[in-house]
Amino acid sequence: MKLVIAGKGGSGKTSISGTMARLLARSGRRVLAIDGDSNPNLALTLGIPIERMNDLPTLSRDLLRRTADGQELTRTLAEVCESHSLTGPDGVSLLVMAHPQHAGTG
Numbered sequence: 001m002k003l004v005i006a007g008k009g010g011s012g013k014t015s016i017s018g019t020m021a022r023l024l025a026r027s028g029r030r031v032l033a034i035d036g037d038s039n040p041n042l043a044l045t046l047g048i049p050i051e052r053m054n055d056l057p058t059l060s061r062d063l064l065r066r067t068a069d070g071q072e073l074t075r076t077l078a079e080v081c082e083s084h085s086l087t088g089p090d091g092v093s094l095l096v097m098a099h100p101q102h103a104g105t106g
Helices: 013-026 076-084
Strands: 034-036 066-069 070-071 093-096
Touching: 013 034, 076 093
Parallel strands: 034 093
Antiparallel strands: 066 070
């Protein structure tokens, strides 16, 4: 199952996404959550302490390669998750696309 949640700011996307991810993981499903927001807060909703976020590397551009057929990963998804993800208390793996370090970097 693939699920994407989008909408305007302040509509509860992060809360809904995090809650659904945790419930699916608790029911035994493997869940990979990807936070693509320029102000990433999904980790908190998944129960990952904010202190752990500082150690999480963001996804770099060199993980994608352009080909005649489109874009492809330069490493397997398992390798990307191993080097770039955190796991929450319910077993949800989290990848973060952006990680602003100070104001104006998002």
